[in-house]
Amino acid sequence: xxxxxxxxxxxxxxxxxxxxxxxxxxxxxxxxxxxxxxxxxxxxxxxxxxxxxxxxxxxxxxxxxxxxxxxxxxxxxxxxxxxxxxxxxxxxxxxxxxxxxxxxxxxxxxxxxxxxxxxxxxxxxxxxxxxxxxxxxxxxxxxxxxxxxxxxxxxxxxxxxxxxxxxxxxxxxxxxxxxxxxxxxxxxxxxxxxxxxxxxxxxxxxxxxxxxxxxxxxxxxxxxxxxxxxxxxxxxxxxxxxxxxxxxxxxxxxxxxxxxxxxxxxxxxxxxxxxxxxxxxxxxxxxxxxxxxxxxxxxxxxxxxxxx
Amino acid sequence: xxxxxxxxxxxxxxxxxxxxxxxxxxxxxxxxxxxxxxxxxxxxxxxxxxxxxxxxxxxxxxxxxxxxxxxxxxxxxxxxxxxxxxxxxxxxxxxxxxxxxxxxxxxxxxxxxxxxxxxxxxxxxxxxxxxxxxxxxxxxxxxxxxxxxxxxxxxxxxxxxxxxxxxxxxxxxxxxxxxxxxxxxxxxxxxxxxxxxxxxxxxxxxxxxxxxxxxxxxxxxxxxxxxxxxxxxxxxxxxxxxxxxxxxxxxxxxxxxxxxxxxxxxxxxxxxxxxxxxxxxxxxxxxxxxxxxxxxxxxxxxxxxxxxxxx
Numbered sequence: 001x002x003x004x005x006x007x008x009x010x011x012x013x014x015x016x017x018x019x020x021x022x023x024x025x026x027x028x029x030x031x032x033x034x035x036x037x038x039x040x041x042x043x044x045x046x047x048x049x050x051x052x053x054x055x056x057x058x059x060x061x062x063x064x065x066x067x068x069x070x071x072x073x074x075x076x077x078x079x080x081x082x083x084x085x086x087x088x089x090x091x092x093x094x095x096x097x098x099x100x101x102x103x104x105x106x107x108x109x110x111x112x113x114x115x116x117x118x119x120x121x122x123x124x125x126x127x128x129x130x131x132x133x134x135x136x137x138x139x140x141x142x143x144x145x146x147x148x149x150x151x152x153x154x155x156x157x158x159x160x161x162x163x164x165x166x167x168x169x170x171x172x173x174x175x176x177x178x179x180x181x182x183x184x185x186x187x188x189x190x191x192x193x194x195x196x197x198x199x200x201x202x203x204x205x206x207x208x209x210x211x212x213x214x215x216x217x218x219x220x221x222x223x224x225x226x227x228x229x230x231x232x233x234x235x236x237x238x239x240x241x242x243x244x245x246x247x248x249x250x251x252x253x254x255x256x257x258x259x260x261x262x263x264x265x266x267x268x269x270x271x272x273x274x275x276x277x278x279x280x281x282x283x284x285x286x287x288x289x290x291x292x293x294x295x296x297x298x299x300x301x302x303x304x305x306x307x308x
Numbered sequence: 309x310x311x312x313x314x315x316x317x318x319x320x321x322x323x324x325x326x327x328x329x330x331x332x333x334x335x336x337x338x339x340x341x342x343x344x345x346x347x348x349x350x351x352x353x354x355x356x357x358x359x360x361x362x363x364x365x366x367x368x369x370x371x372x373x374x375x376x377x378x379x380x381x382x383x384x385x386x387x388x389x390x391x392x393x394x395x396x397x398x399x400x401x402x403x404x405x406x407x408x409x410x411x412x413x414x415x416x417x418x419x420x421x422x423x424x425x426x427x428x429x430x431x432x433x434x435x436x437x438x439x440x441x442x443x444x445x446x447x448x449x450x451x452x453x454x455x456x457x458x459x460x461x462x463x464x465x466x467x468x469x470x471x472x473x474x475x476x477x478x479x480x481x482x483x484x485x486x487x488x489x490x491x492x493x494x495x496x497x498x499x500x501x502x503x504x505x506x507x508x509x510x511x512x513x514x515x516x517x518x519x520x521x522x523x524x525x526x527x528x529x530x531x532x533x534x535x536x537x538x539x540x541x542x543x544x545x546x547x548x549x550x551x552x553x554x555x556x557x558x559x560x561x562x563x564x565x566x567x568x569x570x571x572x573x574x575x576x577x578x579x580x581x582x583x584x585x586x587x588x589x590x591x592x593x594x595x596x597x598x599x600x601x602x603x604x605x606x607x608x609x610x611x612x613x614x615x616x617x618x619x
Contacts, residue, residue, distance in 0.1 A: 042492045042493070042494055042495070043463065043491075043492045043495075044462070149350075149351075149573070150350070151573075176490070177490075179349040179350050179517050180349075180517065180518070180519075180558060180561050180562055181349060181557065181558060181561040181569050181570045182349075182569070183561070183563075184560075184561035184562075184563075184567045184568065184569035184570075185569040187563070187567060188567060188569060206492035206493060207493070207563070208493065209562070209563035209564045210563050212563065212564075213563045213567050246494065247493060247494070
C-alpha cells in the first residue's frame with residue numbers, strides 16, 4: 001500500500017555556515033494494505049516529520065514515497081490533490097486541529113462539501129451518521145470545540161477524516177494528551193474501525209504500550225533513523241537493538257535503564273552509529289562506521305553492528 | 309505530627325453556568341517524610357485541591373473547612389503571612405513547564421529569585437546557589453545553562469528547572485502537579501528518579517493521572533473522582549487489591565492491562581449526581597447507589613474506600 005524508500009528530510013539553518021539537522025535520515029519501510037505499523041521514539045526523533053513527509057505536507061529532501069503504485073513526490077499538485085482524500089492525518093493536539101469558530105457539525109461538513117456532488121439533506125444525514133460512528137451525540141453537532149473535552153474533540157477529528165473514506169491514515173500521537181480511560185475508548189474505537197473498513201494505519205506514539213495494542217508491526221526510531229523494525233511480538237520478546245531494550249525493559253519505570261548522557265544535536269553527528277554516545281554496549285568501531293540494517297529474523301531488521 | 313492535614317475541605321466557584329463544586333469534603337493527611345499520590349482524571353479537582361492548599365485561587369472562590377499546616381490553619385492566614393510560607397515552606401512544582409517559566413527571564417535568574425526572596429541572600433550569592441540547584445537536578449553545563457532562556461531548554465530540562473525552583477528553598481512540603489505530563493518514556497524515567505532522590509527528606513503531595521508513575525514515587529495513593537476522594541491506601545494495597553470500581557476501571561483501561569475503558573464520562577462538577585458519583589459508569593451499580601451517597605469506610609488497616617458495595 002505504502003512504500004517509503006530512502007526518505008530524507010534535512011532542515012538547514014544559518015546563512016553562510018549552513019548546518020543541517022537530519023530530522024529523517026535515509027528511512028525505508030513499507031506498510032501493507034490493512035496493516036498497522038507503529039512508529040515509536042522519543043520526542044524530537046523525527047516521528048512527526050516522517051508522517052508529514054509521507055503526505056508531502058512538507059517537502060522531503062530526497063527519497064521516494066509510493067502510495068498504491070504512484071510516486072507521490074513526483075506528482076503534480078493537481079493530481080496530488082485528487083489523491084489527498086485517500087490519505088489523512090490525525091494530529092497530536094485535538095483542540096488546535098479544529099477551527100475554534102466553527103461548530104462541530106460545520107467542521108465535519110467541510111470535507112463532505114469539498115467532495116462536490118452532494119446536497120444539503122445528504123450532508124446532514126451523513127454528519128449524523130459520522131457523529132454516531134465515532135460515539136458522539138447528535139446534540140454535539142451544534143456545539144463549539146471549546147465546549148467539548150479533549151477526547152470528544154479527538155472523536156470529531158476522526159469523524160472529519162472518516163467523512164473522506166480514506167484508505168490510509170497517519171495517526172500522530174492521537175491520545176497523548178488524554179486520560180487513560182479516554183485513551184482506552186479512543187484506541188478501541190480506532191481498532192474497531194480498522195477492522196470494519198479495512199484501514200491501513202501508521203500509528204505514531206512515544207508510548208510503547210499503546211503502540212503494542214494497536215500495531216501489527218513496530219518500527220523504533222532514534223535520531224532520524226529506524227533502528228529496529230519487526231513484528232510486534234518480535235519487538236517485545238526478541239528486541240535486539242540496545243535502544244529498543246531501554247524502551248521496553250518490562251520492569252517498573254523506576255528500574256528502567258536510564259540513559260544518562262543527554263543526546264547532542266542531531267546535526268553534530270558525522271560518522272558512526274547514531275546511538276553511539278548513549279549506548280551501554282558501544283565499542284570503538286561503533287563511533288567510526290555507520291551500521292547497516294541486518295535481517296535477524298522473519299521481517300525483523302536491526303540497525304546495529306554488534307548484533308549477531 | 310503531620311505536616312499537612314486537610315479537614316472537610318470544600319472549594320466551590322461561582323461561574324456563569326452555575327456553581328462548580330470542584331472539591332467536596334476532602335480529608336487528607338500527609339505525615340512527615342511521607343509522599344502521597346493524588347490520582348484522578350482531568351477535571352476531577354486535583355489541581356484545584358492543590359491550589360487551595362497553597363492559596364492561589366481567586367478571592368471570590370468559596371473555601372470551607374480547614375487546612376492545617378504544622379497545626380496552623382492556612383486558610384486563616386493573611387496574604388502577607390501566606391507569602392512567607394508559599395515557596396519557602398510549601399513549594400509547588402507546576403504542570404506544563406512550557407508556560408510555567410517566564411519566557412523573557414533567564415532560567416538561572418528565575419531560580420535565584422526564589423532564593424533571594426526567601427533566604428535573605430545577596431543576589432550574587434543567590435545566583436551561585438541557583439547554578440548549584442541546576443547541577444543538583446542534573447542539567448549539564450549548569451553555569452552556561454543558567455544564562456539561557458527557557459526556549460533554549462528542552463521539555464525535560466524545563467521540568468528540571470521547575471523542580472530546581474521548587475526545591476531551591478528548604479521546603480518541608482512539596483506539591484508537584486503532573487510533573488511528568490507530556491514527557492516521553494526515557495525523560496519521564498529520569499524525572500521520576502530525580503524527584504525520588506530529591507524528596508527523600510521531605511513530604512510531598514504528588515498529583516498525576518498516571519497510576520504507574522504514582523506507584524514509583526508515592527507511599528500512599530488517594531484516588532479522586534468528581535471532586536471527592538474515593539479510595540485511599542498504601543500504594544501496594546491499591547495495586548494488589550483495588551477496591552473501588554473506579555480504581556479498578558482505571559487499571560483495566562491501561563494498555564498493558566486489557567485496554568478496557570470505563571463507560572461514559574465523568575459527571576459535570578456543576579451538576580453532580582445525588583447518590584454515588586460513579587453510579588452511571590459503574591458495572592456493579594445497584595438501585596440503592598442511585599440515591600444514597602456513600603461514606604468513606606475503612607476496610608482493613610489503612611485502606612479506605614467510598615462505595616456502597618463495602619457498606
